[in-house]
Amino acid sequence: MSKIGFIGLGIMGRPMAGHLLDAGHEINTVEFGSSLPADLKEKGANVCANPKEVAAKSDVVITMVPDTPDVELVLFGEEGVIHGLKKDTLVIDMSSIAPIPTQEFSKRIQEAGGEYVDAPVSGGEGGAINAALTIMVGGTEKGFERAKPILEVMGKSITHIGENGSGQTCKVANQIVVALTIEAVSEGLLFASKAGADVAKVRESLLGGLAQSKILDVHGGRMIDRTFDPGFKIKLHQKDLNLALEGARTLNLSLPGTANAQQLFQACAANGGADWDHSGIVRALEKLADHEIGQ
Structure with a gap:
């Protein structure tokens, strides 16, 4: 089982993180825009002080936040993921953001020693609750193969579209x-x-x-x-x-x-x-x- 950082526990992220916990993964999170939902706390999710700490305690980091600037802040802000990133950490951005900045984010994470996959989803709240999301993946073949077993916990249709940015x-x-x-x-x-x-x-x-x-x-x-x-x-x-x-x-x-x-x-x-x-x-x-x- 993996140590997974999950940042963004909104309408979609909350049930997605719940499925990962149910599958036996450890979840490290941070209160980004909302407090930790009680059901995730009861399942054993750990709250960290900031995204840097989330990254330091995780082998995989998933972001599920509203927009391009939010992803940039979480990943590269003053206490962002990149400052706690360990070598070979897999970063999976499941937000829906702009493709061109995604390519730049990928480059920065790779230069810091990590692997980056963009994996936005379709299916809405119902798909998230039922672990039936459609997931569109951009990244290297290696990154996709690493991400796939984790994505399969949350979705049913998972397609590797191509290089970074193509998922977006x-x-x-x-x-x-x-x-x-x-x-x-x-x-x-x-x-x-x-x-x-x-x-x-x-x-x-x-x-x-x-x-x-x-x-x-x-x-x-x-x-x-x-x-x-x-x-x-x-x-x-x-x-x-x-x-x-x-x-x-x-x-x-x-x-x-x-x-x-x-x-x-x-x-x-x-x-x-x-x-x-x-x-x-x-x-x-x-x-x-x-x-x-x-x-």
Whole structure:
């Protein structure tokens, strides 16, 4: 069993760390943005003073924090991981951050004697709770093989995409597809509801045809039931689409659907919805239509 440092015990990180504890791994953590959850404390997680101490006590360090600056702070800040890093320590960043800084982070960790893998995830809170995450991995073959047994404790679909940064590139592509699919489900159900159809039966029918998707199943249900507690917060999906649009400018690409979805997320945030589940994008469309699904 490994001594694993786990930094970032939020909606996703908490159950992920729990699975590692259940599998017999030792967990060293630090209170980054929140106190140690009671269930992890009861399972034996150790609280360290800072990321430096986490690294000094661990053979593997996992980060699961909100954004690129957070990863940089945890890894390279005044009391960051790099200052306690031992030779051959494996650093696995499971956050969703920008691909180009990821490549720089990897270089710095490798120069300090460690191994770096970027391994962002998809599947939301449910996937984290059920250890059923999809994990997209960037790194060397050696790094991937070292990380894989640990990642298998938390996920079901684990793919080595390529070199460092490619896992994050895959995650940005994932977030584009997810955002546009949520928007499509929102528009379809809103149309059906406004036209007077039983929207629950419409969703049931669509789930049996070509329009079937996990998003129609899970998020379509949220829209009908009006349950917008996250899940995955709109403000975090906004961050991911910013990465997509910034990357598109660098690559001289036009992503009009992505830009439109970002504007709808922004409309939600402007109306107090930054912390809604991202299925709440439907509420921006409902406001434009002056109609709520199910009315």
